[in-house]
Amino acid sequence: MNHNKSELLSPADIELIHNTTMQLLVNVGVEFPDHEAIGVFKQHGVKTDGSRVYLTEEQLMKALETVPAQFTIHARNPDRNVTVGDGEPVFAPGYGAPFLVDYEVGKRAPTMEDYENLARLAHALPNQDLSGHLLVEPGDVPAGTAHLRMMHACMVHSDKPFMGSAAGKAGARHTMEMARILFGEEVGERPVTVGLINSLSPLGYSGEMLAALMEYARWRQPVIIAALVMAGSTGPITLAGVLALQNAELLAGIALTQLISPGAPILFGSTSTNIDMKTGALAIGSPENSMMIAAHAQMARHYGLPSRGGGAITDASCPDAQAGFESMLNLLTTVNSGIDFVLHAGGILSSYLAFSYEKFVLDDEMCGLVRRFRQGIAVGAPELAYDVMAKVGPGGNFLTEMHTVKRCRTEFWQPAVCDRGGLEAWMTGGRQDAVARARQRWQQLLAEHEDPPLETTTARQLQAFVEEHCSRPG
């Protein structure tokens, strides 16, 4: 197993970035536009000025002390539980895309039916560890209650862990109420979901996100606290500054969770990257994004915090070669860097604007490739195989050796969509590309899908909860 981590920053770099973070926290402060949040900070002796919070290094470090280095997100099927922070990356599908890129028509608005299908696919794809939340934003259901339908879809079509809603306090509360029904018991302090809380760069949070953050913290449920600083617009154009800036936002938010519920699990998250200075558009397939992923993972280790970042992400608007190589640059860097939780591990196109069924299938294949790569090479006498090589000798062939035959089904990774048929078969097969093969695969996976068994009472209660709250929002 390849345990060494990619180190982009030197120890001196890390110290400089941390010192700049502390200058920001002490002198500039972070905006928390929420009375309760300000109250919590005040109660712990933290300096505030209106909605502005100023943390000293001592206060910050004390708050970070209670963050757990590792935690398990429980699934309704315990075989599907995932552990965050154990050295192996957790893969979760893409999150938050307002559009879908459809094989036939290109850009279109996603529907609730798409969402249901994508939840089924998240269940079926072998390398996605969570079913997700907000896989796409369904355009044909009321926005105020869409989170209920989306959570319901993930709960019934999959027995993998699901992500929670961050639609304010109500979103978080609904998540926990539905989790209580799903698990058929008091959830207690067990993590049963994970919420995504984004900061509002530079140096702030929205009231809605703070409300969700505090609600999850009270339930002692894990939240990802993440920044998407855009270097050159919502942050400085230089990446070192962006690292210091997002640290300040994130660490202040994490401190708040620990002041509310010491020991509540959190993830130190970043999707910060540059903008394209020609167009002002977010650039997520850039080498700068990969550098930010690697550097953020190092900052997380420096603070002893579980990390979230990266994924199979691209600026391309269709699942083409660019989508392939940008996504792999980001994904492999993510995993090499030791990121613990990979939120956009499947489906994302067009700088987070779109989700694609085909890209989802292709990205899951990438996740499998990268997982196998990380397992490394076994080196023992059976694998060194001296006797076999001595027997076969110069000019011989190993194909029919027992050493080969015994291992031929298990030794190598097998692709699900990658083409190894060769040039001649590609020509006679009508020159199919990866998108065409991915399309066949997701259609087959959906055709074969069966919802994992769920007790009738539980299913009925979940359905009733959604119907009740959809008819009377809030």
Place this chain on the structure above:
Amino acid sequence: MNHNKSELLSPADIELIHNTTMQLLVNVGVEFPDHEAIGVFKQHGVKTDGSRVYLTEEQLMKALETVPAQFTIHARNPDRNVTVGDGEPVFAPGYGAPFLVDYEVGKRAPTMEDYENLARLAHALPNQDLSGHLLVEPGDVPAGTAHLRMMHACMVHSDKPFMGSAAGKAGARHTMEMARILFGEEVGERPVTVGLINSLSPLGYSGEMLAALMEYARWRQPVIIAALVMAGSTGPITLAGVLALQNAELLAGIALTQLISPGAPILFGSTSTNIDMKTGALAIGSPENSMMIAAHAQMARHYGLPSRGGGAITDASCPDAQAGFESMLNLLTTVNSGIDFVLHAGGILSSYLAFSYEKFVLDDEMCGLVRRFRQGIAVGAPELAYDVMAKVGPGGNFLTEMHTVKRCRTEFWQPAVCDRGGLEAWMTGGRQDAVARARQRWQQLLAEHEDPPLETTTARQLQAFVEEHCSRPG
């Protein structure tokens, strides 16, 4: 700058692999079917039996001592010289593809006109450091003299360093005679090319390759000595065994170069990978290939030898998403692993069977991405930008700050073919994919191409050399 190398093997693994290599060299031996080669080994007290050579650890290590850790390949334009072994990867285009994958018709036989175009592209593409040799095998010129025309194309269409022919002793001699004309003087001991010598796995060499190897060694010109062991057919199915096997082949070949010309530059090369056990086909987009690349780079460091391996390589037969992500997995791993010379850095499709103009352009973009990624993040006071962040403050914007404006043209990597136009522009632009954009780029590069200036006398002499030897082969 990111200087840490990916470490797949532990020191104990490396020792076990080396010990197995020595068992093979001492007890099983390597086939050198060439009287002169056997004579050289005998002369240095190496045990032989017919064409079989048996090296002791002492003999091997003594021979390896004289291998230079670093060398420069000179170009006719000194600004284009490349240094191998200085910690930065050298990128050379794909090599040896018998077919071309054409945008319009798919698989077809390459022509000499294709070769000329690809040599022009190798010159124009910003991340290819060499012009190449055997970019494709042109089907419309006589095979016996094709190497002369191919070298001529690289010499006149580019002033980057070129690779030499490995078509036996004559190929190597022609290379050096043409180099002498091109450089307009005695070449002396300066490396002016690099030849690719492949072993014949398991545990042997062909007579033709040995003849080229020895000729280059006498000229003190660099050669890549490389193995392509196919795990499961020409090598054991277990990668640890493959590493030991290729070490034995390669180190014996390298020893021969040093016994002939102590201090002659060499590269310790590998493209070994697995076969797909379902089809028997070579699998170069596999995670096993990436593991082999990383492990081979470590073995090279163990022996103190400059390394060659990896590249932007794939099993896909068209430049699709699979081609993109497999190529990036391999390329990024190559560079992260510290491989010195990346032979197939552009153009390869279909497990080395085909070259593609569009893939060449896309791979060069990947090389640029990876190079920028490796530069890492500058962390000094100007980049930490505390004052800028303090001034902008929570909720502000950095776009119009002088700190941003001054750096906006230089701070970030700029793509040449990657699409960052966004979803809407992609729709209105007719849903172009990366292949369509790559096609436009190579057509434009060819339209704009001008051969770098070459003295009329030199050009005439080169032309005359090729014509004379093409009319009277050998």
